[in-house]
Amino acid sequence: xxxxxxxxxxxxxxxxxxxxxxxxKVGMITTLSGGGAGLGIDVRDGFMLAVKxxxxxxxxxxxxxxxxxxxxxxxxxxxLVQAENVDVLTGLIWSNLAMAVIPSVTAQGKFYLSPxxxxxxxxxxxxxxxxxxxxxxxxxxxxxxxxxxxxxxxKNSFILAPNYPAGKDALTGYKRLYxxxxxxxxxxxxxxxxxxxxxxxxxxSGADSVYFFLPGGMGISFLKQYAGSGIDLPVVxxxxxxxxxxxxxxxxxxxxxxxxxxxxxxxxxxxxxxFVESFQAEYxxxxxxxxxxxxxxxxxxxxxxxxxxxxxxxxxxxxxxEADFKSTRGEFRFGPNNHPIQDIYVREVIKEGDVFTNKIxxxxxxxxxxxxxxxxxx
Amino acid sequence: xxxxxxxEQILNGLQFGIMxxxxxxxxxxxxxxxxxxxxxxxxxxxxxxxxxxxxxGATGSFLLGLIAALAGAAIAGALVExxxxxxxxxxxxxxxxxxxxxxxxxxxxxTRWLFxxxxxxxxxxxxxxxxxxxxxxxxxxxxxxxxIIVGLLVAAGLFLLISRTRLGIQIRAGENDREMIxxxxxxxxxxxxxxxxxxxxxxxxxxxxVGAIQSVQVGMGEPVLILAFVVIVIGGIxxxxxxxxxxxxxxxxxxxxxxxxxELMKLFFSPATATSIGSSIASMSIYILMAAVLVLRxxxxxxxxx
Numbered sequence: 001x002x003x004x005x006x007x008x009x010x011x012x013x014x015x016x017x018x019x020x021x022x023x024x025k026v027g028m029i030t031t032l033s034g035g036g037a038g039l040g041i042d043v044r045d046g047f048m049l050a051v052k053x054x055x056x057x058x059x060x061x062x063x064x065x066x067x068x069x070x071x072x073x074x075x076x077x078x079x080l081v082q083a084e085n086v087d088v089l090t091g092l093i094w095s096n097l098a099m100a101v102i103p104s105v106t107a108q109g110k111f112y113l114s115p116x117x118x119x120x121x122x123x124x125x126x127x128x129x130x131x132x133x134x135x136x137x138x139x140x141x142x143x144x145x146x147x148x149x150x151x152x153x154x155k156n157s158f159i160l161a162p163n164y165p166a167g168k169d170a171l172t173g174y175k176r177l178y179x180x181x182x183x184x185x186x187x188x189x190x191x192x193x194x195x196x197x198x199x200x201x202x203x204x205s206g207a208d209s210v211y212f213f214l215p216g217g218m219g220i221s222f223l224k225q226y227a228g229s230g231i232d233l234p235v236v237x238x239x240x241x242x243x244x245x246x247x248x249x250x251x252x253x254x255x256x257x258x259x260x261x262x263x264x265x266x267x268x269x270x271x272x273x274x275f276v277e278s279f280q281a282e283y284x285x286x287x288x289x290x291x292x293x294x295x296x297x298x299x300x301x302x303x304x305x306x307x308x309x310x311x312x313x314x315x316x317x318x319x320x321x322e323a324d325f326k327s328t329r330g331e332f333r334f335g336p337n338n339h340p341i342q343d344i345y346v347r348e349v350i351k352e353g354d355v356f357t358n359k360i361x362x363x364x365x366x367x368x369x370x371x372x373x374x375x376x377x378x
Numbered sequence: 379x380x381x382x383x384x385x386e387q388i389l390n391g392l393q394f395g396i397m398x399x400x401x402x403x404x405x406x407x408x409x410x411x412x413x414x415x416x417x418x419x420x421x422x423x424x425x426x427x428x429x430x431x432x433x434x435g436a437t438g439s440f441l442l443g444l445i446a447a448l449a450g451a452a453i454a455g456a457l458v459e460x461x462x463x464x465x466x467x468x469x470x471x472x473x474x475x476x477x478x479x480x481x482x483x484x485x486x487x488x489t490r491w492l493f494x495x496x497x498x499x500x501x502x503x504x505x506x507x508x509x510x511x512x513x514x515x516x517x518x519x520x521x522x523x524x525x526i527i528v529g530l531l532v533a534a535g536l537f538l539l540i541s542r543t544r545l546g547i548q549i550r551a552g553e554n555d556r557e558m559i560x561x562x563x564x565x566x567x568x569x570x571x572x573x574x575x576x577x578x579x580x581x582x583x584x585x586x587x588v589g590a591i592q593s594v595q596v597g598m599g600e601p602v603l604i605l606a607f608v609v610i611v612i613g614g615i616x617x618x619x620x621x622x623x624x625x626x627x628x629x630x631x632x633x634x635x636x637x638x639x640x641e642l643m644k645l646f647f648s649p650a651t652a653t654s655i656g657s658s659i660a661s662m663s664i665y666i667l668m669a670a671v672l673v674l675r676x677x678x679x680x681x682x683x684x
Contacts, residue, residue, distance in 0.1 A: 033487065037495040037596070163657050185650075187657045191601055193592040196390035196522065197633045203517070204383045220497055220593035228502065228519040228591065230509030249497035249593055 023058045024310045026301070027080030029073055029101065030091035032065035036216050038245040039093045039290050040065075043115045045283055046294030047090070053278065054302050062086065068093075070100040077101045081108055087310045088113060090297055093290075095119040095138060095166045106130040109313065111320070115297040116290060118339065120169055124372030127337045130313075132320055134297040136262055137339045137370035138166055141238035142173030144260040144344035144364035145211055148236065151364075155180040158207035158233075160198060162214065163187035170213035170238070176371060183207030188214070193221045199229045209233055215240040220249050227253035236260070239358075242349055244288035247356040254349045254356060262340070263292040263329045264347050264360045271326040286357060292328045299325040335369045337376035344368055382516050387637055388630065393522045395629020396529030400584035401602055402609040402621040403536060404577025410616025411552045411573050414463060415471050417478040419581055419606065420599025421485035426451040426582025427589030427598060428489055431500035440503040444586050451582020452575040459574040464567070482600070490596050497595040500586075525587055532580070533622055540618060549573060553616055605632075608664055612671045614681025623679060628664050635663035 028047065031040035044063060051059055062084055066073040073092065080086045088111040092098045098117035106112055106128040118137040122128070149157060159174055159182060161167035167187060175182075183205040186198055202210060210233050214222050219241030226235065239261030247254055265276045265286060275295055279287040287295075303325035308315035323333050335341045344365045347358035405419050429450030434443030458481065466474045501507075502521045509517045540546040548569055551559040560566040585599065592598070609628050613620025640656025647655060671679060 032495075033490065037490070038497070041495055163654070163661075185653060187653060189657075189661050193588075193598070193601070194390075194394055196393065196519075197387055197636050200383055200386045200390065201637065203386075204380065217497060217593035217595050217598070220595075221591065224501070224593075225519070225591050228507055228509070228521055230517050230519070245496045246593075249499045249595075251499050251501050253501075 022309070022311065023060050024088060024301070024305055025084065025086040026059060026061045027077075027084060027086035027089045028061055028063045028091035029066050029076045029080070029089065030063070031068045031093050032063075033067055036068050036093065039116070039216070039288075040091070042243075042245060042288045042290035043091060043093065043294035043297075046279065046287065046291035046296075047115065047298040048294075049275075049279055049282055049291075050295045050298035050302065052282075054298075056302055056305070058305065059302070063091075066092070066097060068097070070097050073097045073101050074104075077105055081105055081110060087111065088301060090115055090301075092117050095169075096164070098122070099165075102131055103128070111310075111313075111316070113297050113301060113320075115293045119165065120372055123337050123339050123370050124375035127376035127378055129317060129338070129378050132300070132334065132338045133340065134300055135293045135340070136342075137372065138169040139173030139176065140262070140344060140368060140370060141240075141260045142170045142213060143177050143371075144346070144368070145236050145238060146174040146176060146178035148258070148260060148346050148362075148364045149174075149178050149180065149209060149211070152209070152234070154178075154209040154234075156183045156206065156208045157181075157211050158183045158186075158202050158205050158209070159211045160184075160186040160188055160214075161212065162190040162192070162218065164190045167213060174211055174213075188218075192218060195222045195225050199225060199231060202233070203229070203231050207233060210235045212237050213240070216246065220246055223250045223253045223257070234258070239263075239289050239347070242347070242358060243290060244286045244357065245290075247349065247358075251356070255351060257349050258361070259347050259349070259358070260344055260364055261289055261347055261358070262342050262344050263289045264345055264358050266358075266360055267329060267345075269328075269330055272328045272330075275328045286355065296325070296327050296329070296332070299327070331367070335373050337370070337373040337378075339370050339373065341367050341369045382514065385514070385516055386518060387633055389516075389518055389522070389526070391630035391633035392626060393526050393529075393629070394633055395626035396526055396533075397584050397588050398602070398605055398609050398629055399533060399622050399625035400529060400580045400587075401606040402613070402625050403533075403618055404580040405606050406610040406613070406616055406618065406621045407549070407573055408577045409610065411549055411556075412463075412467055412570055414466060415474050415478065416463070416577075417475060417603065418458065418481035418485065419577070420603030421482050422451045422455055422578040422581040423585035423599040423602055424489065424596070425454050425485065426585030427500065427594045428493060428498065428585075429582065430586035430589060431498040431594045432493070434500055435498070440501075440590070443500070444583070447582045447586030448579045451585070452579040454582075455578020456571055456575040458578075459571050463574065464570070467570075486596050493596075495596070497593045500589045500594050502590045521591060528587065532583070536580075536618060545569075545572065605664070608668050610678075612668050612678055614675075614678030617678070617680040620678055620680030627667065631663050631667050632660075635660040639663070 064076045090113045093116045095117045102112050112131045114133040116135050118133045123137045161170045237259050239259050242259040304319035307319035310316050333341050345360045346362045346364045348361045350359045408416050426447035430443035430447040433446035506521045510520045609624040613624030639660045640653050643652035643656040
């Protein structure tokens with residue numbers, strides 16, 4: 001009886017605490033200058049749009065620019081944690097920066113909600129109860145492309161990615177579900193912009209399809225040069241080379257290319273339609289998948305704030321884990337390692353009027369989790 | 379490895395080298411004549427690409443874009459020389475590096491402020507798109523072939539300019555003894571502005587030509603700048619001929635190394651290990667080349683001054 005009473009009191013006090021919660025302080029470290037700033041700007045804009053739409057006054061967001069440099073990101077994280085005393089951190093785009101920041105801030109008892117980077121280390125052995133990934137585990141979109149290649153009947157793929165950890169995750173991801181042979185496997189230099197040598201090898205390899213992971217400017221260069229090379233093989237890539245921000249720079253060279261993504265602007269749900277429309281009204285451009293991830297991250301945070309006080313870490317963590325928010329990509333829940341379980345689509349690049357964009361042509365994977373959750377003990 | 383693939387790769391290396399030459403020529407001229415280390419040369423490359431993308435986007439003409447790139451970069455170069463660089467000739471190299479590094483940051487953020495953070499669209503003209511078939515059945519992109527020809531023409535023009543014109547005489551004299559030509563009544567300040575603008579225009583041209591097959595975005599110049607420095611160190615600082623030979627050497631080493639080293643490693647290791655070791659060594663290859671050249675000839679292949 002006494003225990004029940006105590007529990008009731010505790011629950012009551014919890015309810016009271018949640019109702020008169022102190023403002024939640026959010027530290028956003030993202031890339032706003034230098035190469036790759038487009039990604040950080042989209043995440044920030046998506047995040048701030050959700051905050052604005054909620055009308056919630058109890059959230060304070062401090063935005064910092066990491067310049068895509070790990071040392072800057074670490075310094076900013078120290079400042080946000082120690083001087084600003086934020087409750088939640090978010091925003092990082094790049095996996096190498098994520099590896100430098102996330103383990104240290106979660107160890108200091110802060111929450112980290114990742115709107116983009118999902119390195120395999122943090123999904124498996126290095127997982128942490130306070131670390132939530134709202135985007136994907138790095139391998140996911142590549143696994144989907146491998147599955148799609150089986151459906152299309154590709155038997156001899158040529159695959160390439162930059163020589164850095166996320167590039168290796170990418171090719172590993174593709175090979176995980178792909179059943180055919182490899183005509184060739186190449187690691188290019190990170191930041192490389194000329195692919196003439198690789199294209200000549202692709203031409204000579206006798207491949208029946210090409211899979212590439214070259215995010216940002218690297219992908220623009222590759223696609224333009226691919227189109228000029230006269231090679232006539234189907235190309236597949238992850239959404240990172242076909243997001244709304246860079247498609248216009250690729251132009252006709254991207255038309256008809258299939259790419260895998262967990263989000264697309266034509267996912268026909270009321271939540272997503274409203275998101276696309278309001279993002280366009282607010283910023284005057286179409287949202288990218290990064291913007292949708294920022295938007296979802298903010299909504300996840302807001303949903304947890306309405307259920308628990310951020311100072312009560314255990315309750316807040318449970319509230320986050322429930323993922324009780326309306327995601328722009330439809331079904332969304334967390335697996336045991338706090339990484340998403342979600343559908344992954346195949347999109348095709350089309351032209352709507354003057355604007356290049358994507359259209360869903362099918363689903364590559366249903367309720368897909370990641371390959372590392374069994375290694376996670378928490 | 380067939381002969382066709384080999385020839386295609388040599389052409390690729392040549393094209394890469396020729397584009398590097400356009401960058402390195404300006405850099406080496408500026409260093410040779412004025413003794414200035416200009417880190418902001420990569421920004422001029424970026425300015426060329428952005429001018430070309432903006433004008434080609436507005437008018438639909440790639441040629442107008444190229445002219446805009448040349449003009450835009452030359453004007454930016456001349457302005458920078460008049461406002462900032464002019465004060466640096468008497469300072470030591472560390473001050474020059476610091477000031478021109480500041481220029482990189484100013485140009486990058488200024489470009490972002492003007493054009494936004496997303497890459498710009500610049501495509502090759504329709505007349506130059508697609509592949510051509512060379513003798514021997516080699517399919518090669520027409521645009522890259524054009525780049526090789528344009529680059530060689532520019533190189534030839536530059537040689538004529540330096541060896542046959544009055545301006546060229548002044549430039550060569552300026553390299554040898556700048557006090558003396560000032561004493562002889564040559565307006566050295568004007569000469570410096572012209573040389574700087576010429577170097578900038580070459581960088582801008584390279585930016586526009588390469589921007590059409592790569593991505594036009596903030597920060598695109600810095601990786602090329604590093605390679606251009608490698609080129610002028612190999613070729614000998616101040617030598618245009620050295621820049622041309624050095625650029626082609628670097629282009630061929632980088633391209634062919636990227637293909638043959640992984641193949642070579644496959645003789646010793648399993649394919650997966652070979653690919654990763656080979657690619658790692660390949661990305662070092664041009665620096666190994668530079669070190670080797672410096673050991674044999676400390677002033678570079680055609681460097682005059684010690």
